[in-house]
Amino acid sequence: MSVLDLARPEIRAMQPYSSARMEASDGQIWLNANESSWLPEGDAGVGCNRYPEPQPSALIDTLAELYGVHREQLLVGRGSDEAIDLLVRAFCRAGQDAILIQPPTFGMYSVCARIQNAHVVEVALKSDFTLDVDALLAAVTPAVKLVFICTPNNPTGQIVPRADIERLAQTLSGRALLIVDEAYIEFSDADSAIELIDRHENLAVLRTLSKAWALAGARIGSLLASAEVIALLRRIMAPYPLPLPCVAAALSALSTVGQQSAREHLAVIREQRDVMQKALVRLAGVREVLPSHANFVAVRFDDPGAAYQRLLAAGIVVRDVRRYPNLDDALRITIGTPQENARVLDVLKASALQEARA
Template sequence: MSVLDLARPEIRTLQPYSSARMEAGGGQIMLNANESAWQPVGDMGLGCNRYPDPQPAALVQALAQLYGVKHEQLWVGRGSDEAIDLLVRAFCRAGADAILIQPPTFGMYAVSARIQNAAVIEVPLKADFSVDAQALLAAVTPAVKLIFLCTPNNPSGRSIPRADIEHLAAQLAGRALVVVDEAYVEFSDQPSVANLIDRYENLAVLRTLSKAWALAGARIGSLLAHPDVIALIRRIMPPYPLPLPCVAAALAELAPAGQATARENVAIVREQRAIMRSALTRIPGVREVMPSDANFLAVRFDDAGTVYQRLLQAGIVVRDIRRYRQLEDALRITMGTPEENARVLTVLSEARA
């Protein structure tokens, strides 16, 4: 059975839109796309008067090398959010198919499904925020086409063991596409599962440059998957998903100097995460600082609402995650600079003085 048998049949046979950039390569005089012949003010040589390559070869090559996959196993778009949305649209028939998630988890999986009118089946994480693999497998029905696994999990910060992911991919072969969201994997000791794609054609991986690579504003995310899945996504992607300035920013960050800086910053975050976890446990009113493999800490408080407001009054914005199941007393604190983190500790300590 091909992984494409899980996709919507009408998408498999869809005649994709053919943009001007897809139909022809470059030339000396470009008169095929109804573009302006003049570069805009402040263009700085980017050529923003021209439509960009739908899948810029240099960026695809750089990301494929970074993630250790072949270029035909990678699609790049506007953040992981766009990849999630396109996967749901490609695999889930409105009113008929479903996705499976493990709350508490990243909210866009369910949002994308509901926009598509696909059902959302929930198998809650265990009390320690680990995945209940047995319950997950038992909940999979023929309607389930996509299973989203977030590791490290947002908002808890806990990772899913590689062995569990491989077990689920093997058990669900021919039944569902297992989508592993690794937005925070650079901050974890656990390596990516991207090297399992060749072994399991029903395994896909989401990666992003928004977190460890400091490009949240550029919106560059990747889908790593079997070439047939990538080709399917390319059928339904927008004609020109990647703005030229964003591509330029990504290529600069992925150059040797950019990679070196990013890795230095990741090391600082990991160090600060340990410092903050230790310090927060000693502050009165803190019930628990949950272990995290991401660039944030989920912290339980005696009175999370009051703590949130005190931090806000001090000009510090953290994430209120009390709406999530099992986290009704928690706030999520992203690791900032050492100075910013020290300020958080000062405000929390002063509030209890």
């Protein structure tokens, strides 16, 4: 059985849109795409008057080397969100098929499913926010085509052991595609699931340049999977998903100098995460700081609403995650610069002192 047997038959059979850039990439005078032959003001030779490559060769090669995959196993798009949407549209028939998620987790999995009118099966994480593999597998029905695992998990920060990921991939073979979202893995010491792709054709991995590579504004994300899955998704993605300036920004960030800078910032974030965890847990009004392997910490407060408003009044915006299951007393705080982190602690300390005097 091929993993593509899990995909929608009409997607497998469809004739993809053939863009002008896909049909002809060579030549000296391009008159095939109804583009302007003049550069726009301020372009400085970047070439924004021309459509970009659908999958920029230089970026594909650089990312393939970074992640240790063949270029045919990699799809680049507008952040991880686009890859999630493509997967749902390719594998889930509206009103019939389903995805499986483990809340609390990243909200875009269910959003993309509901836009497609696919069902969402939920298997809650354990009370310590670790994955219940047995419960997950017991919930898989023939309708479930995609199983999403987020590690480190957003918004809780815990990791899924690779042995659990491999067990899931093996058990779900021929039944569902397992998607491992590794948006935050650079902040942890966990092994990537990318190494399992060649052994499990039903395993896919999401990666992004938004977090560790500081390119959230450029919107560059990758899906790593079997060449067959990548080829299928290329049929349904937008003709020109990546703007040229974004590709240039990504290549700069992934250069030798850029990679060194990223490693230095990662070291600071890891150090500051430890500082914040130890300092926050000592503050009055803080119930618990969840263990985190990401670039954030989830913090339980006696009065999370008041803590949120006091931080906001000081110009500090954190994430209110009280709507998530089992996090109704929590805020998620991203690890910033040492100065930003110190400011957060100062505001929370001052708030605690004010409450003690009241």
